Amino acid sequence: MKKLDLRLFRMIKNTKGQYIAVLSIIVTGIFIFTAVSNSAVNLRNTLDDYYDTTNFADIFITAAAIPERLERELEGYENIRQADVRLSLDTRFITDNDDDRVNVRVVSVDRKENKLNELFIKKGKRTITEREVMVIDQFALARGLDIGDEINLDIKGRKFKFIVSAIVSSPEYVYLMENEQVLLPDYENFGVVYIEEDYLRKISGSGSFNELVIGVNNQDKIDKTKDYLEDELEKYGVMRVIDRDEQLSNSMLNEEISGLETVSKSMPLIFLLFAGIMLSVMLSRIVKKDRTSIGVLKAVGFLDEEIIFHYLKYAASVGIIGGFLGAIIGTLASGAMTNLYLEFFNIPMLTVQVYYYRIIVSVILSFIFCLVSGFWGIKNIIKINPAESMKPESPKQGKRIILENIKFVWNKLTFSWRMVYRNIFREKKKFLFIAAAVSITCSLMIMTMWMNEIMDVMFIKHYSEFMKIEYNLSFRDFEDERVLNEIKENISYNHMEGRIELPFEIKNGKYSKTANVIGLEENTEFYDFRDLDGKKLTVPKDGILISSNLANSLNAGKGDRILLDSFIPDRDGEYVTVKGVIEQSLGINGYMNINYLNRKFLDKGIINGVYINSDDNVKAKLDDINNIISIQSQEEMQNVFEEFTGLIMVFMGAMVIFSGILGFVILYSMTLMSINERTLEFSSLRVMGFTKIEIFRMLIKENMVMSVIGIMTGIPLGKRLVDYVGNTFNTDIYTLRGIVSAKDIITAIILTILFIISAQLMTYVKIKKLDFMQALKSRIT
């Protein structure tokens, strides 16, 4: 080994505390980058493979009645590769418990294999006969169903018995949700079962089909194909034409993967930035300390570039080792992380790959980052004059700090506090860095606490403040509003209102979005509408109120005229004026006066659902009423939510640890640096009679001042971060908007302080071990 390299190796050994500190930040940054981005890629690849294997459809059409011959007629035209008609019915799964209202979507399948949306057999056989059903995996698991089990379904008012012949997964239900409005999957109360096509047609009495799925040749021309299909199928009562991007399960997955991709880009950057600054500060300190040695190296004939290269190797080693370790751990963790995701998304064929090129990219990224920051730290090497470097450096000019001019403050300070403030003002950059680290730690903690709370708040706000609905009853078809009387006779209730809930394709110029519009009574008691400033709004006589995420999607605001197309055959779209944009944390909706909606798009006096507030046993008592497809209680929805907090908790825990590492490591290494540089000063204090504890206290005070500043700036920074996250993660399912509560801030501060205290305690060990007398002696020799 070259002697300079040997020197470098020993230098690293001697500064191992700081070296490991900066390394750990790099490792964390690269770890997050690799783990999260690999998971995103793994999920994306797994999904793509799954979609390819199962020939997942590109376009999904719902219509009133589609003849079978359409399959043949469409294939080969306008980019259409394959077409498959099917029957899809929402039915009831009969259980022993009368209170249960379990919905099952029954979908027809070919006897042997579907052309599109092939089923992935997890257990059992694919060939299906009459009275056999294939059950979707998540539902089977939640309901404890297995091959050979018997299930009972209420199809069009008649009870049918089936035998489970297979447990399957479907690319259409990777994320198993009944519809956009339920927000989260509820495996126990919603499932999908597949029944042989001819048999299902027979028992349901359907002569034609109500769904058509399409596979296209060229994805780029999909919009044109959709337009073609909309026109072509108009005569069959086309209600909805959506592409794969809008398909519920797929769009949920894509949102999750996009979220992962955003995190993989932003979080590591924060860590790398801090690691870069820290490395730069560390190396500039080392160079300063090595001033004479550098002068000697120059004097004996080493070139500037050779010396720079020597110190850059320190930075490069951090980059390479950090990048490599981070990438390896990240790659290993990404397997586990992808698996964790698959707890929530049902993809039977997991593809976890080791992406060697990503490991190389991580190492290169970390290497370049460290090299650049390292160079920034050591660039002063060029300025060191060998002749000058042999002389002791002239002491820093002692001058008054700004605080000394504020006499009434300065005079009140004790001697040790004055020393603390002088040190801070003399080492501004270093202390600002500490403050920045504490600030970012505190702000990340605030964001984490907020995210944890906001999930709860979102639900509580949505289900008890925004929506005050205890039961949401849905009919299979439209009903005359007089059906309300029948319901009123069956249960005791506090309040009841009929409602319309209908999907619309909503357009504003080039912007378009499919969302459910809800028709409500003018003085509805079930909703509390507020605009974005918190001002109360009522359902307007005409026009529409839209949720803020819908307003964003449509790029529309109050006063704009938007086009609503109801998918109902023979009805043209109508323009409606936006009367207000409302705050809604969950879901994406529009709200209209029920009379106005009916007048404009339907017929007078009809409803397709009822909102009920009642203390009665609503579910059991309304069980016999025909045409009710579901009765959802608020409690059920909240229970489902509880199950889904698992993933959030894992994410939160990781975030707390990562943010803590950042604050801990920077504070620890910067204090360590201070101790190393100020041994002579501390030795003199020891000679004067200061105890080790008193010296440690002095260091703590310096860090405390910066920590207080860091925490104080961390609070507004955290709020900004929350705003950013709120704006970034605005989806159809949730709108992350909410105030950072005092509880979030206090918890975040406590956690930040805990990490600060542990870093301080670690440095005390170092102070205790320091041989102050040796430090004084070494200056003489």
Place this chain on the structure above:
Amino acid sequence: MSEIVLRVENLSKYYQMGEVTVKALEDVSFEVEEGEFVVILGPSGSGKSTLLNIIGGMDTPTSGNVYFHGEKITNFTDKELTMYRRHKIGFVFQFYNLMATLTAKENVELVAEITESTADIDEVMEAVGLYDRTDHFPSQMSGGEQQRVAIARAVAKTPQILLCDEPTGALDFETGISILKVLKDVNVKYKNTVMVITHNSPIAQMADKVIRMRSGNITEIIKNESPIAPERIVW
């Protein structure tokens, strides 16, 4: 007559300190022959370190020239000066300035790695009397031992001129004498020119040539016909 290894011609170096111009060197001229043991003597502030730095290519003059084997080094670029220091000059500093994280031998090998012609390291270590201390780190050695390592480091790259800045300045008398002896031995054994700057006048007795300086000027240059052995020097 021996070849002139170094010629200094009308060398001046001025520093500007505020409104005052400090004349560190003024119109200094002299010559040094190959293999000579030269002592530059003067009190502190006389300009001897500045002179040594310019000769060693670590500093540049305000005016005047320095010729090394007839080549004008005062015109050299930074890179040429570094190469000059690398291949032609050996430095010994008052405070040794060894690399703390390298052992004695490694300190010597460090410079040997960058030069074309190197002496046998073990032989050099033996010549400076450190054969049994080669694996010790500077912190485990006395000042005298550290200075021997510094001399070995300078000698190992077979420089044509060995420049020593107060090499005994931080040492006690006995150790100082031993260091001077090592320098003389090196001068004889490796036949290189040795220039020692010191404020300690008795050291001049061992020199072939003594250059006395005061306030940036040379006051006298004495050719010593009968230099004495270092062991006989007393201060």
